[in-house]
Amino acid sequence: SYLNEQNYQTTAIHPYNTSMYKRQNVYQSLGFQNFINEDTMKNTEKMESNPYISDKAAYQEVLDTLEASKGSNFIHLVTMQNHMPYGSKYVSSEYEVSGTENDQITSNYLKDLSYSDQALDNFIKQIDQLAEPTIVVFWGDHLPSVYGDVIFNQNSLDKMHETPLLIYSNVNKKDKELGMISPIYFAPELLEVANADITGFYALLNQLQSNLPAFEKEMYLEKNAEKMKKSVNELSQETQALLADYYMIQYDITTGKKYSLQTNLFAHNK
Incomplete structure (x- = not known):
């Protein structure tokens, strides 16, 4: 709503079906002008046997949306590549894991993260090439359930609720240590x-x-x-x-x- 008032084009992208959480209705209620899903995306490539649209394809959808618009944009993307189940996504993984409830499944999850790291790195490099000032806010919504009770009990409760957070600007290169913060603060941090x-x-x-x-x-x-x-x-x-x-x-x-x-x-x- 804040950016709608300033004539931004507001778009939600989710590379999955619209039935989960009634996203078709919810994004409209939240004020998004456009909603792109797996049926309307142009970029739908997947990694190996992963049934979900890849982060790489989802980021390309964001870039295509930016390129197709002449004005300012706010794009909210929720990716699916790293969603469970993990066991059958990849035939092999180069990551060795021990101490979890299912080390093979966790190994597959780490391969998911590796693909995601590559995709994010490439996305940031393309953001740097844009003429328009652009800010990326990247975070995880929750940890996976692959670690099991043993790993959970070896860590504090707050540690098992922490996920990565990155705010990147292709113009403002000032470093700031965000520390541990809640998602409700992302908007004012972005505006800063x-x-x-x-x-x-x-x-x-x-x-x-x-x-x-x-x-x-x-x-x-x-x-x-x-x-x-x-x-x-x-x-x-x-x-x-x-x-x-x-x-x-x-x-x-x-x-x-x-x-x-x-x-x-x-x-x-x-």
């Missing part, structure tokens, strides 16, 4: 890289991030804390107040009477 104005809501998120960089239910990483906290009540009073404001806005928008819309909390200040 773009040196763009923020809304009142994003200003609230910046405040919340300065106190609570990462959290989900029963897992709260407060700034300068030595370990995760399991309850909101364990947080400082200031952090609890900011979190309560965030939750209240969520309630107002999804279930309440949408008072926050009347205050222009989400409006772009030109």
Whole structure:
């Protein structure tokens, strides 16, 4: 919605069918103008016996979408190459694994990651060749289930919830260590890289991030804390107040009477 207001072309791409999570309807409700799926993609190549469209093909779909548009774009891509099941994707793998519930399956997953690394590296190189200022935000939504209970128990709960995150700009080359953050903060981080104005809501998120960089239910990483906290009540009073404001806005928008819309909390200040 933020970029729709600024005349961006907004596109969601998901190289799979539209039945999962009712994506056809959900992306429209989220405000995306276009939705590209496995039936409408031009790039549908797969790696070896992997049944899913490859990351390489998905990235090419992004590049083709950018090339076909004359204006500014916001593209949200959810890839499928590294989704389970892993066992039958590749005939052989050069990666040796031990200590998991199924080492062969995990080895196949590592080959998935290798293909993904190559595709991402090539994608970034092509982004660097674009004339337009372009920002890439890359992250994983969750770890796979291949590691098993033994590996899980050898690691902390927060470690088993961590995934990679990269924000890359072909113009702004300034390095910044993001640390552990939650996905709700990606938008304000992106706008900082773009040196763009923020809304009142994003200003609230910046405040919340300065106190609570990462959290989900029963897992709260407060700034300068030595370990995760399991309850909101364990947080400082200031952090609890900011979190309560965030939750209240969520309630107002999804279930309440949408008072926050009347205050222009989400409006772009030109």
